[in-house]
Amino acid sequence: MNVADSELVGGILRDHGYGFTGNLGDADIVLVNTCAIRENAEQRVYGRLGLFNRQKKKNPALVIGVLGCMAERLRTNLVDREKLVDLVVGPDEYRKLPALLSRALEGEKGVAVRLSRVEHYDDIEPLRTEGILAWVSVMRGCDKFCTFCVVPFTRGRERSRPRRSLVDEVARLADRGYKEVTLLGQNVNSYRDGDEDFADLMRDVAAVDRSLRVRFTTSHPEDMSVKLIEVIATTENICKHVHLPVQSGSDRILGRMNRTYSVDQYRRLVRRIRSAMPEVSLTTDIISGFPSEAPVDHEMTMDLLREIEFDGAYTFKYSPRENTKAWAMVDDVPEEEKGMRVMQIAELQHATTLKQNRNLIGTVERVLVEGPSKKTETDYTGRTDRNRTVVFPRTHEGRGDYVDIRIERANSATLFGRRIGEARP
Numbered sequence: 269m270n271v272a273d274s275e276l277v278g279g280i281l282r283d284h285g286y287g288f289t290g291n292l293g294d295a296d297i298v299l300v301n302t303c304a305i306r307e308n309a310e311q312r313v314y315g316r317l318g319l320f321n322r323q324k325k326k327n328p329a330l331v332i333g334v335l336g337c338m339a340e341r342l343r344t345n346l347v348d349r350e351k352l353v354d355l356v357v358g359p360d361e362y363r364k365l366p367a368l369l370s371r372a373l374e375g376e377k378g379v380a381v382r383l384s385r386v387e388h389y390d391d392i393e394p395l396r397t398e399g400i401l402a403w404v405s406v407m408r409g410c411d412k413f414c415t416f417c418v419v420p421f422t423r424g425r426e427r428s429r430p431r432r433s434l435v436d437e438v439a440r441l442a443d444r445g446y447k448e449v450t451l452l453g454q455n456v457n458s459y460r461d462g463d464e465d466f467a468d469l470m471r472d473v474a475a476v477d478r479s480l481r482v483r484f485t486t487s488h489p490e491d492m493s494v495k496l497i498e499v500i501a502t503t504e505n506i507c508k509h510v511h512l513p514v515q516s517g518s519d520r521i522l523g524r525m526n527r528t529y530s531v532d533q534y535r536r537l538v539r540r541i542r543s544a545m546p547e548v549s550l551t552t553d554i555i556s557g558f559p560s561e562a563p564v565d566h567e568m569t570m571d572l573l574r575e576i577e578f579d580g581a582y583t584f585k586y587s588p589r590e591n592t593k594a595w596a597m598v599d600d601v602p603e604e605e606k607g608m609r610v611m612q613i614a615e616l617q618h619a620t621t622l623k624q625n626r627n628l629i630g631t632v633e634r635v636l637v638e639g640p641s642k643k644t645e646t647d648y649t650g651r652t653d654r655n656r657t658v659v660f661p662r663t664h665e666g667r668g669d670y671v672d673i674r675i676e677r678a679n680s681a682t683l684f685g686r687r688i689g690e691a692r693p
């Protein structure tokens with residue numbers, strides 16, 4: 269989501285004549301797009317700001333700005349109290365950036381952090397440079413108010429972009445050679461445009477070009493409709509991958525998190541998804557060490573992971589966030605215990621993913637080639653429909669092409685194989 273927002277800001281700046289440099293020493297302006305979801309995300313930003321301020325000692329004219337959720341959360345503090353930055357701009361105020369920047373270049377400080385009920389930047393073409401994979405933000409904000417989460421406070425209320433303009437944007441991306449779009453929102457299932465819902469949007473986006481893969485993230489289990497499941501199941505170019513954060517396997521903790529579903533409802537939803545798409549890849553998010561989480565609650569989460577056998581799970585230590593309801597609860601699980609629980613979940617998930625990946629050995633997977641692999645130039649990397657990374661010896665195809673790969677080897681993170689029909693060296 270932050271990559272998408274950075275591309276949006278890039279689009280606004282490009283339209284106002286700004287250029288970009290990869291070299292800090294050449295820059296007149298440095299903008300840091302930030303996340304406030306957990307404390308450690310913010311600590312990393314402070315580290316960066318330290319680095320930029322050292323550069324400012326060498327070049328006092330350098331303008332340093334903080335964008336995004338941390339800007340929204342800390343507001344004037346970053347300018348007044350901590351004196352770390354010249355500009356603070358929240359997620360709904362990016363249109364003001366050009367004006368704020370010209371004043372900042374004259375030495376004026378600027379803060380713009382008002383949230384909006386309507387801003388969705390629909391008319392701005394993001395500055396995309398990736399070439400084949402595109403993020404498309406379909407809605408902004410969140411009205412769910414999970415008790416641990418700062419997002420409703422930093423990104424404001426839910427609002428959706430018009431369906432027509434989203435379909436047009438995807439058509440332009442397809443024309444430019446993009447091969448995969450990921451529709452983004454904090455809770456995409458609350459997408460609305462008149463009578464049309466997210467399922468209608470997905471169907472229409474997928475119809476733009478059948479060689480374009482369509483993905484989406486993130487779904488809240490409460491809002492995942494039967495209609496959406498059907499659209500995913502029956503539309504060939506919608507990837508069969510659902511990211512469905514469960515957060516905990518304990519009803520008591522889910523209640524305290526205000527997640528609005530029970531473990532049993534979640535289970536039934538998974539059953540419905542899997543019966544419509546037996547091959548679906550399911551991934552999830554888990555928070556470990558939420559206030560009052562006892563060993564028995566943690567065991568319930570472990571049991572749920574064993575039962576559902578997710579294809580992947582992102583696990584986070586609970587991090588108290590100011591303004592949220594959980595901020596008032598006692599953060600009573602010791603840091604070390606949170607770490608242990610996260611590790612146990614990660615180990616369990618690792619074993620599950622490894623087993624699933626090994627089961628794919630011998631099968632043929634269609635892979636969208638993304639480019640040379642990080643490790644060896646002689647290999648390519650790409651992903652399957654179900655979002656698994658595959659590494660294979662370079663073929664005559666290139667970035668953006670589809671190739672059929674027979675899987676020969678697997679670890680828990682990567683599948684390895686070779687193009688079918690390609691002779692062994």
Ligand code: 5AD
Nearest residue numbers: 416417513553554555584585586587
């Ligand atoms: N502490 C830890 N993890 C959090 N998440 C959101 N808020 C917090 C927090 N305060 C996690 C949730 C969410 C993911 C994007 O980040 O699991 O699904």
Ligand code: SF4
Nearest residue numbers: 410412413414417419
């Ligand atoms: Fe945060 Fe909950 Fe909204 Fe997700 S659904 S962004 S966890 S409040």
